Amino acid sequence: MSAIELSGPSSSRAAPFPQGLLRDPIVWLIAVIFLVGALTSEYYLTALNLENLMRNVAVIGLLSLGMTVVLLTGRIDLSVAALMIFSIIVGVVAMAEIGPMLGSRWLVRGNTYAGPIVPVILIALATGIIAGAINGVGVAYLKVTSFIMTLVSLTALRGFNYVLTNGHPYYLKAPFYGWIGDSKILGMPVSFLIFLAVLLALIAFVNGTVRGARLYAIGGNEKAALYAGIKTDRYVLLAYVISGLCAAIAGVVFTARLKSVDAPLAAGYELTAIAIAVIGGTALSGGVGSPWRTLLGSVAFAAGLNLLAIWGVGTWYQNLAVGIALIASVGLSKMSRKKTHP
Known part of the structure; x- marks a missing residue:
C-alpha cells in the first residue's frame, strides 16, 4: 500500500464512530433541539412525530450520504434531487410500456400505476446507477467541472421529468410500496431501517x-x-455511481411514503443534501468527512426543521434557515481547519 493511503486519509477523515461522540458539538446541538422541542410543544416527543422525523431523516439522509461520498473526492453533485424523482418516473413509464406487450394494462385511469412494483424499484435503482455513471464519466474522464456537469444533469433531468409525465403525477398503487412507506419494524419505520x-x-x-x-x-x-499510483478517475466515477444509487433509493423511500411521483417534487433537496453533509463536518474542498457524521447532520437538520414546522414557521422562513445553516456550517468548518492547520 502506498504512503498516501497510509497517512493521507487517517489525518483528514472524521474520527470513526463512536469515538469522541459525547464531545462532538453536533451531538449537543441535537440534544438542545430535542430539549427545546420537548419544552415548547407537547407533540414534539410523541411517537407519531418521532416516526415522521425518522421518515424525513431517511429521505434527506440517503441523499446526503451519496453527496458525502462525492464531496470526499473534492467534487459536488447537484443532480441528486432531480435524479431521485427521475429514477422512479423512468421505472413507472418503462413498466407502463412493457405491460401492453405482456397483455396487461398497468397504467389505469387517473394515471394510477397498478402493476408489479418490484420491477419499478429495480429499474429505478439501475437508472440511478447509470445516471451517476454518466456524471462520473463527464467529471472524471471528460474533465468537465463537477459543478457544471451536475448542474446540466439537474436541468436535463428536471426537463425529462416533465416530458415523461406530461406534467401529471403518477399514483402508485401497490401493497409492497405501501409497506415500505408506512410499516414499522421494532417501532422504527421501514424507510429509516433502509x-x-x-x-x-x-x-x-x-x-x-x-x-x-x-x-x-x-x-x-x-x-x-x-x-502514489491511485487511478483517481476510476474512484471519482465510483463516487458518482454511489451517489446515483443513493439518490434512487431515496426516490423509492420518498415516493413510497407519498404513494405518488410528480415532476416538481424534491426541488431544492440538493441544497439540503449539501447543507446536511457540511453540517456533519464534510468539507466542500474534499478529504474530510464521514457517513456516520452525516447521520448526525441529518438528525440535527430534520429535527430542527420539524421543530420550526411545529412552531408554525412558514416554508419560506424554513428555506431561509437552511441557507443560514449552510453558510454558518461552511464558515465554522473553515475556521476550525485554520485553527487545526495554521
Missing part, C-alpha cells in the same frame, strides 16, 4: 476498506494520490 442499512454499508466501505481510504486521499491531495 437508510440505516445503507449507512452501515457506506461506513464499512469508506472507513474500513482501501478503496474508501483512496477517496479521502483523492480529496485531500489529488496530485499526491496520482503520484
